[in-house]
Amino acid sequence: MSYERHGSGHGGGGRRRRRDDYDHYDHHRRETQESPDHKLKAAIIKLGEVDAEQELPQLAAKLLSQEQSSIPAIAEGFRLAYALVYLRPTAEEENGSASIAKPPLGRLILNDFWKGFQAYLDKLAWRETRLCIHFFAHLTVTNLISPQSMLGLLQSFTAVLDDFGVSNGRAKRAARCAMEGLMRAGRVLKEHSATAVQAYNDSLRATKWLVHPLAYMHSPDIPVEHAEHADEILDCAVSALKTLDLSDFLDVSGIFPNQLEALSTETSDDAPIKKEEWPEYMLRLFDNDVTADPKTPAGYAVRAGLIDIIEIFEVNRKECARLLVEYPKWSVKGTFKPRPGSTAEASDHIPLPGRDWQLESTLIETILGAQFLLPESAAKPIYYTTLITELCKLSPQTVGPAVGKSIRKLYAYCANGLDAEVLRRFAEWFSVHMSNFGFQWVWKEWVPDLALPVHHPKRVFVHRALELEIRLSYYDRILKTLPQPFQEPSAGAMPDQAPGPTYEYDDPTAPHYDAAQSVLNQLRSRTKPDDALVHLDTLKNNLAETADIGEDPDTLIRSIAIQSLLHIGARSFSHFLNAVERYLVVLRALSGTLEAKVHVLELVANFWQRSRQMVGIVFDKLMQYQIVEPADVVGWVFAHSAEGLDWDLLRGAVDKANGRVVVARRRVATLRKEDDDAHARAKANSNGDVSDAAAMDVDAETMHDPQVTQAEDSPQLVTALKAYAALTREQKSTLARVLEGFVHTLHSSSDAARRVIAPGAWDGHTSWRDEEWVAWQNWMWYKHFCRAYSPYLRSFVTTLTVVSFASLETASDDGAVLMKRIWGMATGQE
Structure with a gap:
């Protein structure tokens, strides 16, 4: 497969020459602008790219020859990519015969490095802090840092676990800092154990159940048979540290080589609670003899290193892919099998016991594990998808088979309790990955599964993946990639026709065809909104006289007008937006009551019944223009959940309500600051004897409550506060509506919802019908809603508990107990 883009015969060569000339000029310009400090820093960062053992003495000599003015640049280079260069004094300096007396360079660099480390701590840049501790641990082993100093540093991190009210996210990251430091410096810190970390990790037992990617709903604990299919990061760290402790840390040098490890000056985004408050489970796809086992010291070191590289190089997926493929260069020889066609001959390869893993399978398993992290991955899912694509381009012969094996394993998990959110992300990744490689997949392997119930997770995955593939290409093209059994309409894998609108009044024989045509013609001619309303009123009066018994004129005219607008907007997204914006007055007039809003949503869903994507887009725009409210969409979703809950629509409504509050809060904060500054200036001007600095001093701890209106507030701020209060009430109403919908769906009205969580129910799941599978998926969506939106739910926990539960x-009963248990864990009450 070629990824090159070939130019046309007209001017292609000239463009290529001009581009080459520009690249040469740009490279020359960058070279001439690089200062000596920049070159020095780059040399440190690139250490080990070719041969670390040969480069190390040369770099050390170069560093030792630098003046003290270069210390900040050197320290910055170490923070960006620390290397264990032993910066001890030279022999002449040790004997006191140096020409100029000066402190050892290593000490100066460490002092500057320590300042950067403290800055990371102040910014709560946990990843950078943890990697600095790796560096300190290596230096402790080499006696450049005293064991007492290192021990005190690690104990300061474990002390965080005992702080009153410490968040799970802060404690988890502090625990990782302490444990990974111990792993590397354990030989000299043998007396310091991880008891505090073990106790904290045990306290998370209930919470871990909520985010495990494979867990039965009826079980209060993670089933033993699922424990081997996913690894939680703190569990793995504790297990690896125990193994090292039992071996007296004798194997540390064979696990953590003193070679280049990457760092970044970018501060990771660890602030949102929903990203850090949960244990982190990485889904396993291969056996321990194929990929690195993170429960072992060596496996944990490999996994942690790969994850750090993946996170750090999010800004450059191509560079990340290159570094991942070259990762064995920085590993102990024998950790990975030699790549086919590599210079390392099989006869020269000496596998290490318990290792000798396949690099490509380890990479794909690690990337997918990060992408499917619950409740939310650290980076956008598309980053992991494109990273795998880049790996396939670099080494298609070795990465391709690993991807195929991963897909088959994930597909097998679909019928083994795979979380609904993981299944959704799996379908999205699969479809995008297929689009990058010609949509080629061995679909015939899954033909027997077409006999399963329509709502079986495997069938749900296939239907969703093909739906997404059609969005990324064309219906006819995707149809041709499938074997004949998948093409049959009765199979339920592919729709019977391409996505498109369904206009009820397109047929001249349809009832009220003439009335619909008159409205359509008016809208096409861009009639003024007021004139359109007059025409609709006139038409409604006429319909009232001619309508059949039982037909409501208001309902009829709404159906005609909404479908006509959608029909005009069906040509393209821009056509739809123009039509909506032009006739907002008409839309608001047609949706003045709750019943009317529900009818509008129903009309949209019917018009775009062959395109779920367009239903979501139109619903989103109707909420944006406040034709309907998020709570209206939530109610509509649960009213149509008999065939399965549409999580995409539900998530869109909740995100809209939450997003409005976030925007309003920022608006209030901005206006509040402007008001405070204006009041401070006015006070300073009215009191000439008071200095500007004293008059404008504002205590950050006494900031105004965003919902409190002061007498001196500006009109803009008063308006913003009222809007913020109104949107907060809407947010609370939307969340309550979701919870009430789940209570009704899972407890009040569904026998199947009670059957699928009964003890032993999963033992006979192979005989479940569509009703049971729909109920099972609804349970998992409730679980995901609670964990994904826990920061918002905790804000209104008292009200929501009283109103919704x-x-x-x-x-x-079992259903009520499970619902309250999930609610309690998500809101921090259990």
Whole structure:
């Protein structure tokens, strides 16, 4: 497969020459602008790219020859990519015969490095902090840092675990800093154990159940048979540290080589609670003899290193892919099998016991594990998808088979309790990956699964993946890639026709065809909104006289007008936006009541019944222009959940309500600051004897409550506060509506929802019908809603508990107990 883009015969060569000339000029310009300090820093960062053992003495000599003015640049280079260059004094300096007396360069660099480390701590840049501790641990082993100093540093991190009210995210990251430091410096810190970390990790037992990617709903714990299919990062760290402790840390040098490890000056985005408050489970796809086992010291070191590289190089997926493929250069020889066609001959390869892993399988498993992290991955899912694509381009013969094996393993997990959110991300990754490689897949392997119930997870995955492939290409093209059984309409894998609108009044024989044509012609001619409303009123009066018994004129005219607008906008997204914006007055007039809003949503869903994507787009725009509210969409979704909950629509409504509050809060904060600054200036001007600095001093701890209106607030701020309060009430209403919908769906009205969580129910899941599978997926969506939106739910926990769980307060059946348990874990009450 070629990824090159070939130019046309007209001017292609000239463009190529001009581009080459520019690249040469740009490279020359960058070279001439690089200062000596920049070159020095670059040399440190690139150490080990070719041969670290040969480069190390040369770089050390170069560093030792530098003046003290270069210390900040050198320290910055070490922070960006630390290398264990032993910067001890030279022999002459040790004997006191140096021409100029000066402190050892290593000490000066460490002092500057320590300043950077403290800056990372202040910014809560946990990844950078942890990698600095790796560096300190290596230096402790080489006696450049005293064991007492290192021990004190690590104990300061474990002390965080005992702080009152410490968040799970902060404790987890502090624990990793301490444990990974111990792993590397354990030989000299043998007396310091990880007891505090072990106790903290045990306290997370209940919470871990909520985010495990494979867990039965009826079990209060993670089933033993699922424990081997996913690894939690703190569990793995504790297990690896125990193994090292039992071996007296004798194998550390064979696990953590003193070679280049990457760092970044970018501060990681660890602030949102939903990203850091949960244990982190990485899904396993291969056996321990194929990929690195993170429960072992060597496996943990490999996994942690790969994850750090993946996170650091999010800004450059091509560079990340290159470094991942070259990762064995920085590993102990024998950790990975030699790549086919590499210079390393099989006869020269000496595998290490318990290792000798396949690099490509380890990379794909690690990337997918990060992408499927619950409740949310650290980076955007598309980053992991494109990273795998880059790996396939670099080495298609070795990465391609690993990707294929991963897909088959994930597909097998679909019928083994795979979380609904992981299944959704799996379908998205699969479809995008297929689009990058000609949509070629061995679909015939899955033909027998077409006999499963329509709502079986495997069928759900296939239907969703093909739906997404059609969005990324064309219906006819995707149809040709499938074997005949998948093409049959009865199979339920592919729709019977391409995505498109369904206009009820397109047929001249349809009822009210003439009335619909008159409205359509008016809208096409861009009639003024007021004139369109007059025409609709006139038409409604006429319909009232001619309508059949039982037909409501208001409902009829709404159906005609909404479908006509959608029909005009069906040509393209821009056509749709123009039509909506031009006739906002008409839309608001047609959706003045709750019943009317529900009818509008129904009309949209019917018009775009062959394109779920367009349903979501139109719903989003209707919420944006406040034709309908997020709570209206939530109600509509649960009213149509008998065939399975549409999570995409539900998530869109909740995100819209939450997003409005975030924007309003920022608006209030901005206006509040402007008001405070204006008041401070006015006060300073009215009191000439008070200095500007004293008059404008504002205590960050006494900031105004965003919902409190002060007498001196500006009109703009008062308006913003009112809007913020209104949007907060809407947010609370939307969240309550979601919870009430789940209570009704899972507890009040579904026998199947109770059957699938009964003890032993999963043992007979192979005989489940569509009703049971729909109920099972609804349970998982409830679980995901609670964990994904826990920061918002905790803000209104008291109100939501009273309003939404009133019917469950005294209930003690299995369904009520499970709903309250999930709610308690998500909101921090359990």
